[in-house]
Amino acid sequence: MALSLGKIKSVASIPRNNPELLIEQYKVLSYQVPLMYLILLINTWALAVTHLYCAPSWMTRLAPSVLTLICIGRIAIWMTSVGKVPDAQLAYRALRRTNRLASIIAPAFTGWALALFSYGDAYAKAHVAFYMAITVIGVIFCLMHVRSAAITVTIIVNGAFVIFFALSDNPVFVAIAINTALVCIAMLAVLFVHYRDFTRMVEARTENFQLANHDSLTGLPNRRAFFSALDRAFSNANVRGARLGLGVIDLDGFKPVNDLYGHPMGDKLLASVGQRLSDTCGKHVYLSRLGGDEFSLILSDVGTDAAVLDFGNRICDALRQPFMLGDLRVQIGGTIGFAVFPEMAPDASKLFEYADYALYYAKQNRRGTPALFSADHQATIFSDASIEQALHLADVETELAVVYQPIVDIQTQVTVGFEALARWTSPKLGQVAPSRFIPVAERAGIVSNLTRTLLKKALTETATWPLALRLSFNLSAYDLSSDLETTEIVRIIGVSGVDPARIDFEITETAFIQELAFERVQKAATALRKLGCGVSLDDFGTGYSSLSYLHALPLTKIKIDRSFVTQLHRNPASYKIVKSLFALSKDMGLDCIVEGVETHEELTALRPLGEVFVQGYYYAKPMRATEIDQFLKTTLVSTPKVA
């Protein structure tokens, strides 16, 4: 009984828990309800006219006029909403009003029509019956999408109709009443089916929309939803003259987790990151997942630049806290790039592009921190573009040169080898530092072309050195991204005649972990190792590589980044880091080179570490090939080491 009562209640009222359905119902009704009132008015006036001379004037003029005013009022209210996108709350109120009015307006019209019945002749009486029958059918059609209102009207009009005519003792009217009641019942049955289909259709559409706009892993809006939200937020900010901020987040150290513990763990981590970001951002920030380990934020009405960076710092701090994935505790980080409209970016697509650039910049320079797109970045973009153009036009054979920086054994002061460093003199731009043009060449997809030229030049030089000296050569992650490139490197070594065992290839930790599939780098590094070359991990300590990840690479050396060495004799924290990185390299059975030693104090501080190699301005700046002979004459050179 309780169940059936509940069911009756649900049929008779507006379902509140389905906002999408409410909105769809409202949209359909905003066209159909005015139409319904129009039918009602025309039919009503037609009936009033046929009774003009037999019924009292208040019934044929006044009453229809009052009803007309009510109907016109309702039409006007509905017409204002045509084409507008309502919210669920507004739709709910409008539908509930329609539902309630059905039980007031239906009796009013019914009562009026039945009251006229006694005045007319047989034709006029028949008109009353026809009016009621045809109008109720029209009304049911128009109210089809608010089941409760349609049912109310059917019950009121037909109930009164059937009772009234059944009591009229006129078999024709009784028959009409029964016919109409049957038709209405059939219509209700059809209406129920239609309403169910309509509800399902709306649900399916909502579901499809959800699927198309939501990221199933994190439950956040996806890339597509993000870009439409950005367009909306942008038009809004533009119209109101408000500041709009956009942030792009990229996780640091996500790939190692994915590679080492498998994709299910990676998925779990992403879901936890999504949750933590939602908690940190709160309700006023539109957070979405762009894909992979990239998330984005839309900040409406942002405050000062400092406030944006402050918010960014909170997010980076939150991401730095360890994540528990079952029993596994993982630590990652996140870097954010922000751009703000209107100061820096003139439109939505530039806003995204610039935030992405700020992210890229932060990733290169200060991982785990927020960066705000600035005039400096703008200038770098311009100069990057001119570098890229000049690179495309460059004659690499003549414009590129290699300089060499010695690597020295700290205990014996013996020079064990040289690192080859690229130099580019562009006829248009002059000297361009490798830290500027290598990243540009990487992004432009032309770095491998430079690598081949530089490697050939470096090997030609190496072939002239004493056999004991090794060559360290920097490879870009892109050089290891395809079998073709690796094969080409192997071929160049073969042609050079230099023993592969004298060559160390340097790969930077940050580059390969971020950009490329680990398996590819691993495969290429393994191929180079098989050939007899060494593989060094450059800039060690600046990235987020997990230790077991490093174990998976066939490394022979680790190069501790310069940033830890500067002023290390004065900075106990730096010293501790260098000491533990050194211990770690020994633990892994790897040689260790400390980069960027500039002063005697730094060198002295490193000595107690033991068997370590150093490189830096203290011994020598990178020198031209022609200067090597002279340098070697003034220093010690080791005897050949059998690899």
Ligand code: C2E
């Ligand atoms: P890197 O591989 O870490 O190279 C060491 C950089 O530190 C070099 O800068 C070197 O000149 C500089 N350096 C060495 N000792 C000191 C010192 O004591 N103090 C200071 N302040 N700096 C020192 P460089 O030559 O400008 O190269 C910058 C970066 O460009 C390199 O960093 C490397 O990542 C990239 N690079 C250079 N040549 C090549 C190349 O042929 N191929 C690739 N893929 N990258 C290259």
Ligand code: CA
């Ligand atoms: Ca290097």
Ligand code: CA
């Ligand atoms: Ca380095």
